[in-house]
Amino acid sequence: MASTLVCGIERSLGGQAWRWRHSAADATDDSFKPDDLIDQILMARGVARDDLPRHRAPTIRGFMPDPAIFRDMEAAAARLADAVEAGEPVTIFGDYDVDGATSAALLIRLLRQLGLSPAAYIPDRLMEGYGPSGAALVRIVEGGTKLIVTVDCGAQAFDALAEAKAAGAEVIVVDHHQCASRLPEAYALVNPKRLDECDEAAAHGHLAAVGVAFLLGAALLRTLRARGYFGTRAEPKLIELLDLVALGTVADVAQLKGLNRAFVAQGLKVMAQRRNIGMAALIDASRLTRAPGCSDLGFALGPRINAAGRVGTSDLGVRLLTTDDPLEAAAIAVELDHHNEERRAIEMLVTEAAQAAAAHQDNRAVVVTAGAGWHPGVIGIVAGRLKEKTGRPAIVIALDGAGVGKGSGRSISGVDLGAAVLAAKDSGLLVAGGGHAMAAGLTVAADKVEALSDFLEERLASDVARAREDRSLLIDAALACGGICPDLCDALEAGGPYGAGWPAPRVVAGPAKVIKADVVGSGHIRLLVSGEDGRRVKAVGFRMADQPVGQALLAAGGRKLWLAGRMKRDDWNGRASAELHLDDAAFPD
Numbered sequence: 001m002a003s004t005l006v007c008g009i010e011r012s013l014g015g016q017a018w019r020w021r022h023s024a025a026d027a028t029d030d031s032f033k034p035d036d037l038i039d040q041i042l043m044a045r046g047v048a049r050d051d052l053p054r055h056r057a058p059t060i061r062g063f064m065p066d067p068a069i070f071r072d073m074e075a076a077a078a079r080l081a082d083a084v085e086a087g088e089p090v091t092i093f094g095d096y097d098v099d100g101a102t103s104a105a106l107l108i109r110l111l112r113q114l115g116l117s118p119a120a121y122i123p124d125r126l127m128e129g130y131g132p133s134g135a136a137l138v139r140i141v142e143g144g145t146k147l148i149v150t151v152d153c154g155a156q157a158f159d160a161l162a163e164a165k166a167a168g169a170e171v172i173v174v175d176h177h178q179c180a181s182r183l184p185e186a187y188a189l190v191n192p193k194r195l196d197e198c199d200e201a202a203a204h205g206h207l208a209a210v211g212v213a214f215l216l217g218a219a220l221l222r223t224l225r226a227r228g229y230f231g232t233r234a235e236p237k238l239i240e241l242l243d244l245v246a247l248g249t250v251a252d253v254a255q256l257k258g259l260n261r262a263f264v265a266q267g268l269k270v271m272a273q274r275r276n277i278g279m280a281a282l283i284d285a286s287r288l289t290r291a292p293g294c295s296d297l298g299f300a301l302g303p304r305i306n307a308a309g310r311v312g313t314s315d316l317g318v319r320l321l322t323t324d325d326p327l328e329a330a331a332i333a334v335e336l337d338h339h340n341e342e343r344r345a346i347e348m349l350v351t352e353a354a355q356a357a358a359a360h361q362d363n364r365a366v367v368v369t370a371g372a373g374w375h376p377g378v379i380g381i382v383a384g385r386l387k388e389k390t391g392r393p394a395i396v397i398a399l400d401g402a403g404v405g406k407g408s409g410r411s412i413s414g415v416d417l418g419a420a421v422l423a424a425k426d427s428g429l430l431v432a433g434g435g436h437a438m439a440a441g442l443t444v445a446a447d448k449v450e451a452l453s454d455f456l457e458e459r460l461a462s463d464v465a466r467a468r469e470d471r472s473l474l475i476d477a478a479l480a481c482g483g484i485c486p487d488l489c490d491a492l493e494a495g496g497p498y499g500a501g502w503p504a505p506r507v508v509a510g511p512a513k514v515i516k517a518d519v520v521g522s523g524h525i526r527l528l529v530s531g532e533d534g535r536r537v538k539a540v541g542f543r544m545a546d547q548p549v550g551q552a553l554l555a556a557g558g559r560k561l562w563l564a565g566r567m568k569r570d571d572w573n574g575r576a577s578a579e580l581h582l583d584d585a586a587f588p589d
Contacts, residue, residue, distance in 0.1 A: 004019065004020050005017060005018060005019060006018040006019060006020055006475045006478060006508055007478065007508055007510075007562050007586070007588070008588075008589055009562065009586045011586075012473065012549075012564070012584045012585065012586040013548055013549045013552045013553075013584065013585045013586055013587070014473070014547075014548065014549050014583075014584040014585075015548070016471050016472055016473050016584065017472045017473070018472070018473050018475055018508065018564060018584070018586065019472045019473070019474060019475065020474070020475055020476075021044045021474035021475060021476050021506075022044065037491060037492070037495075038056060038491075038492075038494045038495045039052055039056075040476075041476060041492070041495035041505055042055050042056065042495060044476060045257075045502055045503075046257075055261075056494070057265075058261045058262035058265045058266075059262055059265075059266065060239065060242075060259075060262050060263070060266055062262065063258055063259040063261075063262040064218070064259065064262075065200065065201075065204065065215075065259070067215045067216070067218050067219035067222070068219065069198060069200050069201045070190055070191075070192060070197065070201045070204075070212075070215065071189075071190070071194055071196060071197055071198075071201070072186075072188035072189050072190050073188075073190050073215070073216065073219050074219065074223075075187070075188040076172045076174070076187075076188035076190050076216055076219070077216065077219035077220045077222070077223045078223055079147070079170065079172060079187060079188065080111075080147075080149075080172070080216075080220050080223075081220060081223040081224050081227065081229070083116065083147050084111070084114045084115065084116060084220075084224060084229070085224075085227070085229065087115065087116065088116075088146075088147055089118075089119070089144055089145040089146075089147070090111060090116055090118040090119070090145065090147045090148075090149065091118065091119045091120070091121055091140050091145045091147070091148050091149070092104045092107050092108055092118055092119070092120050092121070092148075092149050092151060093121045093122075093123075093132055093136070093137070093140070093148055093149065093150040093151070093153070093154075094120065094121070094122050094150075094151045094152060094153070094318060095122075095123075095130065095131070095151070095152040095153045095209075095309075096122050096123065096124075096125050096130075096308070096309025096314040096317075097152070097251075097252070097305075097306055097309055098247060098248055098251035098252060098302045098305045098306055098317065099152045099208045099209045099210055099248045099249075099251065099252040100122070100151060100152035100153065100209065101122070101248070101305050101308075101309075101317035101318050101321060102210045102244040102245070102247050102248030102251075102305075102321065103151035103152050103174065103208075103209045103210040103212075103213040103248060104120055104122070104151050104318045105244050105317075105318055105321035105322050106210060106213050106214060106217065106241050106244045106245065107149060107151065107174075107213055107216070107217065108120060108318070108322050109241060109244075109321075109322055110217050110220070110236055110238065110241065112322075113236035114220075114224070114236065119140075119145065120315060120318045120319075120322070121136065121140060122309075122314045122315040122317075122318055123136060123314065124314050125309050125310065125314060125376065125377055126376060126377070129406070129432075129443065130153065130432075130441055131150075131153040131154065131156070131157050131160070131432075132150050132153060132154055132157045132160045132161070132164075132171075133160050134159055134160040134162075134163030134164065135163075136160075137160055137161070137163060137164035137167070137169055137171070138163055138164065138167045138169075140169070141164065141167045141168055141169045142167075146168055146169050146170060147169075147170050147172075148164065148169055148170070148171045148172070149171075149172045149173075149174060150171060150172070150173050150174065150175070151174045151175070151209055151210075151213055152174075152175060152176070152177075152208075152209035152210075153175060153177075154171070154173035154174075154175050154184065154186065154189070155173060155175040155177045155178070155179050155183075155184070155189070155191055155193070155434070156177070156178075156179075156180065156184070156422075156432070156434045157173075157184050158182075158184045158185075160184075161173075161184040161185050161186055162184070162185050165185050170187040171186045171187055172186065172187055172188045172189075172190070173186045173188070173189040173190065173191065174190050174191070174209060174212050174213050174216055175189070175190075175191045175193075175209055175212070176191060176192065176193060176205070176207055176208060176209045176211075176212055176436070177191070177193065177418070177434050177435060177436055178193055178418045178419060178422050178434055178435060178436060179191055179193050179194050179195055180195075180422065180426075181195055190212060190215075190216060191212065192204040192205045192207055192212065193205050193436075204258075204259065206254055206255040206257060206258070206260060206501065207249075207254065207259065207260060208245075208248050208249045208252040208254040208260070209248070209252070210244060210245050210247075210248030210249060210252075211245060211248075211249055211254070211259065211260060211263055214238070214241070214242075214245050214263070217238050217241070218238060221235060221236065221238060239266070239270070240270060240275060241270075242263060242266050242267035242269075242270045243267050243268075243270040243271035243275070243276055243279055244267075244276070244279075244321060245263045245264075245267050246263055246264045246266075246267025246268055246270075246271060246297060247267070247271075247279075247297050247301055247302065247305075249263050249264055249267075250264060250294060250297035250298045250302065250499055251297060251298055251301070251302030251305070251306070253298070253438060253439070253499075253500045254500060254501075255500050255501025255502065256294075256497060256498065256499040256500060256501055256502035257501050257502055260501075261497060261502060264294060264297075264497045264499070265496075265497055268291070268292065268293070268294065268497065271283075271291065271292055272291035272292075276321065277323060277324055277325070277326055277329045278319075278320040278321045278322065278323050278329045278332070278333070279301075279321060280329070281320065281326070281329035281330050281332070281333035282301055282304060282305070282320060282321075282333050282336070283301065284330075284333065285304065285330075285333035285334055285336065285337045286300040286301055286304060286337070288300060293497075294496060294497035294498060294499055295499075298499070303340055303343070304333075304336040304337060304339075304340045305317040305320070305321075305336065306343075307336055307339035307340040307342070307343045308336055308339060309377065310339070310343050310375075310377030310378055311339050311342050311343050311346060311375070311377050311378075312335070312336070312339035312342075316332055316335060316336055316339075317336070319332055320332040320333060320336065343377065343378060343381075346375045346377070346378050347378040347381050347382060348522075350371075350374045350375060350378050350379070350382050350396075350398075351381075351382045351385050353371055353374065354369045354371065354374070354382050354385075354386060354396050355385075355386065355389065357369040357370070357371060358386055358390065358394070364392075364453070364457060365392060365393075365456075365457055365460055365461040365464035365465065366392060366393045366394070366395065366453070366456040366457055366460055366461075366464065367386055367387075367390055367392055367393070367394040367395070368394075368395045368397070368449065368452065368453040368456065369386070369394075369395070369396055369397065370396075370397035370398075370399055370405055370407075370446070370449045371397075371398065371399060372399045372400075372401075373398075373399075374396070374397075374398040374399070375398065376398040376406040379396040379397070379398050379406065379407065379408040380396075380408035380410070380439070380441075382396045383395060383396040383408050383409050383410040384410045385543075386410075387410040387411070387412060388543070389547075391412065391468060391471070392412065392464055392468070393409060393410065393411040393412055393415050393417050393456075393460065393464065394409060394410055395407050395408070395409035395417075395440075395442075395456070396408055396409075397442075397444065397449060399446050403445060403446040403447070404431070404443065404444075404445060404446065405443070405444045405445070405446055405449060406441075406442075406443055407441065407442040407443070407444060408439075408440070408441050408442075409421065409435070409439065409440045409441070409442070410438065410439055411437060411438045411439065411440075412464070412467055412468075413438075413467060414463060414466065414467035414470070415437075415460055415463045415464055415467055416437040416463075417435065417437065417438065417439065417440045417460075418434065418435035418436040418437055418438075418439070418440045419437070420440075420456055420459050420460055421433040421434060421435055421440040421441075421442050422434055422435075423455075423459065424442070424452055424455050424456065425442070427455065429444065429448050429451055429452050429455055430442050430443060430444050430448075430452070431443040431444060431445065438500075473506070473564055473583060473584050474503075474506065475506055475507065475508050475564065476505040476506055476507060477505065477507045477508070478507065478508045478509075479507050479508070479509050480509070480510075480531055480532070480533045480535070481509050481510065481512050481529065481530070481531025481532075481533055481535040481536070481537045482531065482533045482534075482535035483507075483509065484507075484509055484535075484537045484567055484578050484579070484580055485578050486569050486576040486577060486578050488567065488578070489567050489568065489569040489578050490569065492504075492505050492567070504566045505566065505567075506564060506565065506566055506583060507564070507565070507566070507567060507580075508562050508563065508564045509531070509537060509562070509563045509564075509565075509580060510529075510531060510560070510561060510562040510563055511531070511532060511560040511561065511562055511588055512529035512530060512531045512532075512537070512560065512561060512562075512563065513529060513530050513558050513559070513560055513561075514527060514528075514529050514553065514556040514557065514558070514559070514561070515528045515529060515530050515536070516528040517553050517554050517556065518554075519545045519554070522543070523543050523544070523545035523546060523550075524540060524541065524542050524543060524544065524545065525540065525541035525544045525545055525550045525553055525554065525582070526538075526539075526540055527539040527540070527541070527553060527563075527582075529561075529563065537563075537578075537579065537580060538577075538579040538580070539563055539565065539579060539580040539581070539582050540579060540580075540581055540582065541553065541581075541582040542581065542582075544582065549582070549584060549585055552585065553585055559587060560587070560588055561585050561586060561587050561588070562585065562586045562587075562588065563580055563582060563585050564582070564583050564584045564585065564586070565580045565581045565582040565583045565584070566580070566581050566583070567579075567580060567581075568580070568581050
């Protein structure tokens with residue numbers, strides 16, 4: 001990390017130093033000074049100098065690995081190819097979140113194009129919980145389907161897969177969650193996080209499940225091609241399903257590096273063509289009047305799909321993304337929109353209760369809150385809110401009347417929460433649990449919540465302390481207020497798509513005086529500032545009203561300050577402008 005401070009800020013209003021985001025790629029070569037803005041952005045995100053062309057325009061061809069590098073991929077593809085050739089019944093068993101819905105939809109749409117009529121099974125979050133249960137898999141077998149593909153789940157389903165096997169099922173697991181050293185009894189288990197993966201395959205551990213499903217689709221088509229299956233029939237264009245991959249990848253907060261960045265860049269192009277009837281209806285229900293951008297996938301489309309599993313009917317997302325009936329698609333999209341509004345109201349109530357419960361945990365490295373009657377469908381979102389507010393990993397647990405808690409956790413960079421939850425499960429503290437570095441889910445008895453909290457404290461305290469001590473706000477550029485403009489916003493987009501693991505450029509603007517500051521919406525700060533160059537800039541601090549940064553901005557008066565955040569183009573009412581979405585602020589020394 002670079003040691004040079006930006007604008008001399010050692011401790012901002014948010015309590016952190018501002019440092020330049022330096023490149024590991026050019027740190028050892030002082031003779032190379034890229035003068036191209038996008039090259040600077042790419043290299044600051046770790047791209048090597050000789051790899052810049054590939055990253056400037058990320059394509060599937062440029063980043064796609066050979067699917068055969070993943071363990072069990074060839075076996076899974078061959079078994080699915082057998083099913084296609086025999087017209088065999090297949091059921092896709094998915095998770096109820098966006099990654100699960102898009103993974104299931106991708107395989108369903110692909111298998112339909114190959115002549116099958118696959119069924120979908122999405123468990124109910126409240127009645128069945130996460131992942132496959134033995135009872136559900138056995139019911140599928142009893143219904144006449146012996147080939148089952150689980151997507152975004154199954155890596156830890158030891159008992160369920162054993163029951164399924166005993167009932168005569170062959171289960172292919174397509175997942176991206178943490179694996180244990182022992183694997184469940186599956187016909188094939190495709191997961192880049194398998195502990196026995198080769199280094200090349202393990203390097204793709206950042207893929208969402210829908211990305212792994214896409215690779216399985218590619219392997220399936222290659223297998224059928226080698227068998228001569230497409231000699232008399234058209235081969236499906238897998239590339240046309242990239243809109244699903246893009247949505248699932250962004251909504252699951254997968255790191256947008258390498259192949260994932262290519263998935264999203266190309267998937268957004270497919271999405272703009274509106275080939276998927278259900279996706280188009282979802283875009284319309286989200287009230288987007290333009291082709292979706294990367295942020296829209298995470299903040300507009302994804303939450304509506306997620307709302308089905310949280311407070312609605314769990315299979316609505318898959319039904320929407322697989323229907324070819326415009327009327328059905330429109331009706332489901334409207335229903336999802338209504339569920340999303342209901343989810344927001346429930347989320348607000350649980351957030352208030354969880355924040356009150358966490359108020360006495362300032363001395364804890366990991367915030368663990370539990371409450372009776374909290375809706376389990378929103379606890380993941382609430383955990384994210386607590387993480388943002390406290391700057392520490394957070395777990396929120398909804399307790400039911402039988403003394404069982406369903407928990408969801410969100411972590412901070414540098415702290416592997418999924419591995420800690422898996423360790424807690426192995427130690428006997430949890431009924432079930434798993435996840436990945438930044439997010440985890442669990443089931444715990446009410447009388448073990450305190451012991452779980454102590455376990456996580458002991459295991460993660462040093463990691464959290466180290467991550468918080470090293471916390472700095474990384475800056476890409478410093479501008480006068482007049483530099484916040486639509487043209488620069490457009491120029492910076494060439495370095496995208498931006499998201500988790502590939503952050504949008506953060507700039508510092510100023511020095512500036514606050515002309516107007518007020519609170520709008522749900523605790524947002526709205527600012528109008530004037531720079532020394534005479535230019536005025538609008539800025540927004542989302543959910544900052546009760547934070548130290550927001551309080552200081554509201555009381556700034558005529559004091560000069562520096563603003564740090566990300567530029568956002570605004571074309572409201574047909575007039576192009578730009579504003580700054582704040583991450584932090586600081587007063588000059």
